[in-house]
Amino acid sequence: MARFIRSVRDARGLDAVLVWLALGYLGVFSAFPLVYNVVISLQTVDLFSLASFERPFVGLQNYREVLGDPVAGTVLWNTIQFVVLSVVFQLAIGFGLALFFQQDFPGATYLRGLFLAGWIMPALVVGAVWSWILAGDFGVLNYLLRSLGITDGNIFWLSDPNVSLYSVIIANIWLGIPFNMILLSVGLAAIPRDVYEAAELDGAGAWQRFFTITLPLMRAPLGAVVSLGIIFTLQQFDLFAALTQGGPSNASNVAQYWSWQLSFQTYQISYGSVVSVLMIVFVVAVAAVYTRSTRHEQSY
């Protein structure tokens, strides 16, 4: 016992304890669920077989059935639109704001800080706020559009199958802008000022400085923000729960929400696992790109 205490105190034992704690945590809460999820996706698991460990192994049968489901096509296309549109607009607006706040004007840092407010709020709260803004009959957005004379009647943002997905996308873009802006601001602040001054003396105008200095030097932060944006967007669940519940009739359903519906609403747990396994494969690929892009960080 005394030897054990000594080994903890002289830090070599402590090192091992800390490593095993972290590894144990990862094993129990990340690796095990991940692997178990894959196992479930290869078995028939429903309400009846959930409690027993003897579940029939069906191979790729679940995958064939999920991908053959007519809903799968809609969900895939919705997910692509959700991710691409969210990431593109979050990035463009976030980068624009980051560049804007990089300019030296009074109060720039405080105003930039205010943008974080939206990010601090839980997504469910954000969802509730947006559901009021987007509400069909009493929503603020409809009121605004009508008073400005842009539309005649009310648009049913959350229950019209043609627009419900875009309503969630708009809310998600709003939610993601602060994160993009702050991360890109940090990247911009790391570019030395005199590099811009040298470029200015070399004859570069504002646009040329942006395209030949800012963009290339922002490659790593931009890569990181895009990868994290894709991962966060694929994790976005609360907004769907608060706004449309994937409806009407799957018009705004996306993979992550569908997976939850299959597992915990209709209790087709194997099918839900299949969807999440497919998503994991994609996210791992994105994460690999992300770690690569941060490895090549520029040094000045």
Next chain:
Amino acid sequence: MTSPQIELEHVDKHYGHFHALKDINLEIGKGRFVALVGPSGCGKSTLLRSLAGLESITGGTMKIDGEMMNGVPPRRRDVAMVFQSYALYPHMTVKENLTYSMRLKRKPKEEREKAAREVAEITGLGNLLDRYPRELSGGQRQRVAMGRAIIRHPKAFLFDEPLSNLDAALRVHMRKEIRALHDRLGATSVYVTHDQVEAMTMADHVVVMREGVIEQAGAPLDLYDHPANRFVAGFIGSPAMNFVEAAVTEAGDAVALEGYDGAVLPLGRKLEAGRRVVAGLRPEHLSLGEPDKSQFRVGVGVVEFTGAASYLSSAGEPELTVFHAGRTEVRPGETVGLTIAPRHVHLFDPETGRRVG
């Protein structure tokens, strides 16, 4: 001499309430090498950055080649700058760094390649053209920064403390190299430094600044021989000039030092009798001698040897530093005699610091 290439008239610069440049008047002839020197915060860098167009001036006029430059953006001024941090483009190779200005002007590739090779030849970067800045040593980065300026054939080179990030030996070497480059290219150079040795050794014309004001401008040796005031006298020369309070004697042709037993130093010139002054005595002008055959005597506090020379510090107040070429047998605690030639005794007004007589 033809009309000056750079003309500054009554230039003022305010940062809010801070008056960074106060009524600066300066003319720089074509092909001259001018050093702006002074302690940090004296406005020398602000003046250089104003010339580059990176800072706007709040008063006065600034002309390059007779053209009004107030409000003209940096890229239309045709001046090149070498930054203290070098400010190389980290994502570009040496070749791309050098030819960035040509790429912006959409010069054809062959022309860019040729220019890059020429400049690499001049600056000794020949085999480094495909390296990235992070793969270069400090001295090599310095050369890239200079090459990037040279390739443009600008009207003027602006240097902002370019050598302060290099180690001492390399600094001495680059000093000579920059000066040789200047002579070869014949372009006007304005060089900012806080190191008076750099200013003295490199420039044809030294401008000493303090608190936004030009204290004195002139040829390096002029500043050394005839400093206009106590500040310039103390700033130029190393080790720094000794200052001793003194009074002009009754006869008016000598000064009596305060302390050092009222030692009397002849001046070889006439001044108002009884006037209070500050005597400036350069360490290298004080010569050691036998105590009873010298003008005055001091107790020795510290003796330092550098090999080639010895530095003595007196034990008394105010402390005197004496430079002695070669070695000396004098040891701390002994008393030595000091003598100084009348023409080497500088006198300044105790209140204004201005040179007297």
